[in-house]
Amino acid sequence: MAKIPRNFKLMEELEKGEKGIGDGTCSYGLSDGDDIMMSNWNGTILGPGHTVHENRIYSLKIHCGPSYPDMPPSVSFLSRVNLPCVNQTTGEVDPQKLTCLRNWNRNYGLETVLTDLRREMASPNNRKLPQPSEGTMFN
Amino acid sequence: MSSATVSDDDGYTVTSDFEDYHSDDDASVDMDYDYELTEDYELGDEAHKQHLKAHEIEFRVVPLSDILAEQSAATTQVAGILGLSAENASALLRIFKWNKEKLLERYMESPEDILQRAGVVLNPVQALAWHPPNDFLCAICFGDDSTGSPFGLRCGHFFCHACYEQYVTQKVVEEGECRDILCPESGCSVVMDEQAIRRTVKPTAIEKYQRLQDRAYVSDVDSLRWCPAPNCENAVECRLPHSCFTMVVPTVLCTCGGKFCFGCSLDDHQPAPCGLVKLWQKKCADDSETANWIMTHTKECSNCQSTIEKNGGCNHMTCRKCRHEFCWVCLGSWTEHGTNGYSCNRFEDSLSPDVQDQKAKSRASLERYLHYYNRFTNHEHSANLDQDLYVQTEKTMEDMQRTSELSWIEVQFLKEAVDVLTSSRTTLRWTYAFAFYLASSNQTTLFEDNQRDLEVAVEALSELVEKPLGRDNIADLKAQVLDKAVYVRGRREVLLEDAAKGLAEGRWEFLAPIANPAAR
Amino acid sequence: MALPKRIIKETERLMADPAPGISATAHEDNLRYFDVIIAGPTQSPFEGGVFKLELFLPEEYPMSPPKVRFLTKIYHPNIDKLGRICLDILKDKWSPALQIRTVLLSVQALLSSPNPDDPLANDVAQHWKENENAAIQTAQEWTRKYATA
Numbered sequence: 001m002a003k004i005p006r007n008f009k010l011m012e013e014l015e016k017g018e019k020g021i022g023d024g025t026c027s028y029g030l031s032d033g034d035d036i037m038m039s040n041w042n043g044t045i046l047g048p049g050h051t052v053h054e055n056r057i058y059s060l061k062i063h064c065g066p067s068y069p070d071m072p073p074s075v076s077f078l079s080r081v082n083l084p085c086v087n088q089t090t091g092e093v094d095p096q097k098l099t100c101l102r103n104w105n106r107n108y109g110l111e112t113v114l115t116d117l118r119r120e121m122a123s124p125n126n127r128k129l130p131q132p133s134e135g136t137m138f139n
Numbered sequence: 140m141s142s143a144t145v146s147d148d149d150g151y152t153v154t155s156d157f158e159d160y161h162s163d164d165d166a167s168v169d170m171d172y173d174y175e176l177t178e179d180y181e182l183g184d185e186a187h188k189q190h191l192k193a194h195e196i197e198f199r200v201v202p203l204s205d206i207l208a209e210q211s212a213a214t215t216q217v218a219g220i221l222g223l224s225a226e227n228a229s230a231l232l233r234i235f236k237w238n239k240e241k242l243l244e245r246y247m248e249s250p251e252d253i254l255q256r257a258g259v260v261l262n263p264v265q266a267l268a269w270h271p272p273n274d275f276l277c278a279i280c281f282g283d284d285s286t287g288s289p290f291g292l293r294c295g296h297f298f299c300h301a302c303y304e305q306y307v308t309q310k311v312v313e314e315g316e317c318r319d320i321l322c323p324e325s326g327c328s329v330v331m332d333e334q335a336i337r338r339t340v341k342p343t344a345i346e347k348y349q350r351l352q353d354r355a356y357v358s359d360v361d362s363l364r365w366c367p368a369p370n371c372e373n374a375v376e377c378r379l380p381h382s383c384f385t386m387v388v389p390t391v392l393c394t395c396g397g398k399f400c401f402g403c404s405l406d407d408h409q410p411a412p413c414g415l416v417k418l419w420q421k422k423c424a425d426d427s428e429t430a431n432w433i434m435t436h437t438k439e440c441s442n443c444q445s446t447i448e449k450n451g452g453c454n455h456m457t458c459r460k461c462r463h464e465f466c467w468v469c470l471g472s473w474t475e476h477g478t479n480g481y482s483c484n485r486f487e488d489s490l491s492p493d494v495q496d497q498k499a500k501s502r503a504s505l506e507r508y509l510h511y512y513n514r515f516t517n518h519e520h521s522a523n524l525d526q527d528l529y530v531q532t533e534k535t536m537e538d539m540q541r542t543s544e545l546s547w548i549e550v551q552f553l554k555e556a557v558d559v560l561t562s563s564r565t566t567l568r569w570t571y572a573f574a575f576y577l578a579s580s581n582q583t584t585l586f587e588d589n590q591r592d593l594e595v596a597v598e599a600l601s602e603l604v605e606k607p608l609g610r611d612n613i614a615d616l617k618a619q620v621l622d623k624a625v626y627v628r629g630r631r632e633v634l635l636e637d638a639a640k641g642l643a644e645g646r647w648e649f650l651a652p653i654a655n656p657a658a659r
Numbered sequence: 660m661a662l663p664k665r666i667i668k669e670t671e672r673l674m675a676d677p678a679p680g681i682s683a684t685a686h687e688d689n690l691r692y693f694d695v696i697i698a699g700p701t702q703s704p705f706e707g708g709v710f711k712l713e714l715f716l717p718e719e720y721p722m723s724p725p726k727v728r729f730l731t732k733i734y735h736p737n738i739d740k741l742g743r744i745c746l747d748i749l750k751d752k753w754s755p756a757l758q759i760r761t762v763l764l765s766v767q768a769l770l771s772s773p774n775p776d777d778p779l780a781n782d783v784a785q786h787w788k789e790n791e792n793a794a795i796q797t798a799q800e801w802t803r804k805y806a807t808a
Contacts, residue, residue, distance in 0.1 A: 002718040005692045008726050011741070034740050036730060278756040279721055281668045298756075306755055309722045325754035325761070 003106075009069055010038040013109050026114035031061065039064055041073075041110060045118050051127035053081075056134055060117075062110055072104035075113055080132040083120055091138030093117070192632070194409060194639035196379055198391045198401065201363065203353070203372040210356050213237060221246060223261075226333045229352075230257040233318065236359045258330025260293060271297040279306070279323065292335060296324035303339045307331070311344050317351035367404045368397035377401045385655045386643050388412050398562075403656055407562075410638030411569040414653035419572040423512065511575040515568050522564040525601060529557040535608060552617050552624075556604050559624045563597050563631045570634065578648040582641065589634040596627045662690050666716060669759050681763045683714065691716040695727075695763060699806065700771040704798035705733070708806030712742075712766070714759065724753035725762060734794075734801040736775040736784035744769070745779035 004012075017028045028043040043060040047053025059078040065071060075098075077091040085097035095101035100108055100116040120126060191197065201209075210229070217239055218228035234257050235242040246253050254261065271289040276282075279302035291297035298306070306323050310316040320336065322329045337345055357363045357374050361381060366373045375391045381402070388409045389401035399406055402413040411419070457464050465472055536550040570590045577583050600623045606616060641647045670690070673683050680698040685691075695712040699705030711730040717723055727749060729742030737745040748757060748765055778784030787794040 002691050002716065002720075003689055004717070005686075005689060005713070005715055007713060007728065008715045011726075011728065011743070014741075036732065036740075036742055038741070279665070280663070281665045296756075302755070305722060309719070323755050325748070325752075325757045327754075 006064075006066070006068055007038065009106075009109070010064060013111070014038065017110070026111065026118060028062065028110045028114060043075075043110065043114050045114055045121070048118055048122040048127075051122050052129060052131050053121045053127075056131075060114070062113065064110075069106040069108070072101045072108070073110065073113065075101070075117075076138070078137055080136040080138055081121075082129050082131050083117075083126055085117075085120060089138075192636055192639075193643060194388065194390070194635040196377060196387060196389050196391070196401070198375050198377040198389075200366075200394045201374045201376050202394075203374075206357060206363075206374055207353060210237075210353070213239060217242065223259075227257075227259045227261070230259050230332060233257070233355070233359065236361070237356065258332050260332070277302055290339060292322050292329045292331065294322055294324070294327050294329040296322050296327055296329075298323055300339070304341070307336055307339045308341070308344045311336075311340065311348045311351065315351060317348055317355055364401055364404060366393040366395060366397055367399055367406075368393065368395050371395040371397060375401060382655065384413055385653055386412075386645070388639065388642070407565055408569045408572075409566060410635055410642070411573045412642060412653055413656050415572060415576055415649070416569070417654070417656050418576065418651055422508070423515075508575065511571045515571040518564040518568040518571075521601070522561050525557055525560045525564070525604065528605060529553060532604075532608060549613065549617070550608075552621055553604060556600060556620045556624045559627050560597060560601055560604065563593060563627050566631055566635065567594055567597060570638075573638065576649045576651055576653075578650050580648060582646055582648075586634075586638065586641075589630070589637055593627070593630040593634050596623070596630045599623060600627050665721060666691065673759060678760055678764055678767075681760075681767060683759060683763065691720075693759070697763065697767050697770070699802060700767060703771045704795045705735075705770045705802050705806070708733075708802035710770075710806050712763075714763075716759075721755040721757075724749050724757075725759060727762065727766065732801060732805040734783060734798040735770070736773050736778045736780055736787045737769060739780045743779060745777060 013028075014030060025046045025048070026044065028041050030038060031040040031042045041062040041064065043062055045058045045060065047056035047058065057079075058081055060075060061078060062073050062075050064073045072095060074095075075093040077086055077093070080091070082088070085094050086092070087094060093101070095104075098113075098116060098120065100112050211225075213232060214225050214229045217223070217232055218225045220243065221228065221231075223231070231242055231246070231253060232239070234253075235245070242253075271291065275289055275297055277289065277297070277299040279298050282299060288300050289297040290300050290303045303323070307320060310320045320331045321327060322331065331339075336348060340348070354365070357365055362376050362378050363374045364377070365371075366375060371393060373393050373395060375393060377389055377391060379387065379389060379401075384402040388411065390398065390407050390409050391401050392398045400408055400413060400416075403416065405413075405416065408416045463472075532553055533550065567590070570586075570593075574583070574587065574590065577586065600620070603616070603620050603623055606612075608616065638647075670685055677683075680700070682696045683693045684695075685693050693714040693716075695714050697710045697712060699708035699710065708731075710733060713728055713730055715726045717726065727744055729738055729744065731742075733742075739745075744766060746765060746769055748754075748762065773787060775784040775787035783794070786797070
């Protein structure tokens with residue numbers, strides 16, 4: 001199977017994101033439309049229904065380094081959220097604590113990360129975790 | 140309760156009169172549209188036409204087998220007249236969108252042009268080049284393997300058979316192409332005819348090719364549309380000119396039970412015309428995040444603020460905690476609903492005209508949008524809950540059947556009621572999109588009154604359906620539900636009729652220009 | 660999986676007989692991925708510039724077109740901010756008889772004759788249509804600024 005290089009893989013992801021992914025509960029786009037290396041991305045997750053996150057909108061930043069997609073991206077929440085995989089001081093997602101980052105493979109993408117995080121919010125252990133007040137941000 | 144009207148001339152003709160099992164009242168609505176009919180529009184027999192209401196149109200469900208038969212009849216006829224093979228005749232018909240008259244006329248003028256446009260070569264000796272050049276090298280795989288029997292069209296561009304096969308298979312199977320498959324050479328415009336395609340690919344791809352041709356027939360012919368339901372192989376024929384789809388909402392019912400719009404192939408969206416639906420969907424896609432955001436606070440009891448989860452389709456909420464009765468949609472007290480004071484469907488424009496502040500304006504416009512959007516989505520949600528409820532009730536009934544002499548048939552009235560609820564909620568949903576774009580006038584008041592009457596009736600029926608069923612109350616409940624269902628159906632008719640007449644008469648004034656997406 | 664014969668032959672020919680003003684080198688660890696350099700054509704606003712591109716041959720190549728993108732910033736109505744190219748042979752006019760060489764020659768030709776009527780970068784196309792001289796001047800500036808090796 002042809003091995004798709006980083007830039008063309010990111011371009012595919014960008015084009016998919018522009019068309020809109022899935023049911024619209026997650027979205028992502030380049031943070032700088034001029035960035036020819038397509039390294040920095042913004043993501044949003046709409047909190048899953050019937051959980052403490054319902055109707056909240058979470059912002060994230062995602063960085064795809066030069067070894068992406070051989071190596072997973074680094075992911076941080078900008079909006080405050082209380083989840084076991086999220087560092088409560090910095091908002092960084094611990095790659096060891098999120099399944100898709102721990103078991104990363106190059107067929108995964110930004111969409112995988114965002115939907116995995118959303119699944120995490122809805123998991124029985126996390127769905128009722130007390131949350132910081134809405135709209136507050138990590139510094 | 141679909142009622143198919145069998146007409147004596149052409150197979151079965153179904154009118155969209157499908158919900159109306161009591162179609163005895165006001166049956167004679169004058170269908171005097173002032174748009175022009177296409178030349179080949181045949182006026183159906185008057186008696187049949189009299190049955191149609193303003194919101195109904197004439198159409199015919201055509202099963203796949205009939206489509207194939209129609210296609211082959213047209214092909215045979217043209218082949219006979221022009222003395223061509225069936226395959227060539229259909230290639231010619233295709234480029235004229237199966238308009239026989241136009242094809243014959245043009246063909247008489249200049250057969251050469253037409254043949255070339257369709258990629259048809261009459262002399263089979265000319266159709267293919269026979270001998271590859273001596274220094275043959277396939278430009279696709281870079282192989283010079285002459286054992287692979289190179290293949291080329293009359294343009295003389297040769298490629299090896301395996302490459303040709305891969306090329307055509309990809310076009311047909313992956314890209315779903317069945318027209319305009321050109322010679323693989325860059326810039327060469329020689330079209331591969333059916334014969335060449337059959338010679339290059341395997342039977343499975345030929346089968347796919349044939350299916351694509353059949354489907355293409357339906358999209359070529361303006362008066363045909365596929366039923367969009369998954370796995371349904373019927374098409375629907377409607378001979379109304381597409382230019383009139385701003386004045387009529389061409390809703391059709393397939394024999395598979397799917398109800399859809401002939402204009403845009405979306406699910407039933409009466410009373411809103413296609414152009415308005417398109418605008419509304421775009422608006423909702425753009426604004427939905429904001430809308431989601433704002434809708435947060437509608438989940439608390441308006442009296443004691445405890446969290447309320449909506450578990451039925453009915454909008455009449457009673458707080459478990461404080462027994463406060465309120466409307467889920469507007470959070471107003473329920474006592475004002477279902478009586479004269481009911482105004483949940485009407486957006487109260489409370490801003491004074493001299494408010495100039497741009498911020499306030501945009502906020503007002505967002506609030507106005509949310510007013511309609513919330514009601515639009517709520518009816519969708521409620522319709523789903525109504526369905527769930529029915530499924531539950533059906534289970535209960537099965538249990539009861541085992542323990543008593545009640546038969547399953549006796550719960551059928553609930554299924555019917557839920558069907559009425561679902562179609563009425565669909566109508567109600569679209570009345571909110573409709574009202575969002577409607578400029579305020581005396582006419583709109585009438586529309587909103589109809590909307591309110593239907594909504595009150597729907598909520599009352601929904602509430603009845605939610606009542607727990609028992610052996611003792613079933614007879615009584617059945618009478619009440621049936622009675623209410625008839626009433627709801629009547630209110631829906633009244634609303635659709637008025638909206639459709641208004642549309643045909645140009646009585647509605649819209650706040651945005653309504654395009655005609657069906658016009659091609 | 661082994662590389663198709665066609666790709667191997669194309670690569671060999673690109674090395675042995677490169678097109679004027681164009682070079683394409685396959686990555687050692689991915690023989691379907693090429694670093695490309697195109698010299699700005701003479702008599703064009705891009706003259707004197709050296710433009711880097713990348714090219715990838717997907718699994719379906721040559722039935723599907725290669726993917727090509729500029730890595731050097733360029734002011735051109737048919738090339739967008741991310742280097743994506745609007746060229747018919749890279750889309751619906753692709754033919755399996757075309758090659759890496761012909762594709763890159765077409766890209767080079769596109770630099771000589773921008774087509775503002777079929778734009779990818781709308782603001783640039785607008786500029787090109789309204790004031791061609793000024794647009795050409797901007798293109799020359801960008802060439803000096805970003806495309807000088």
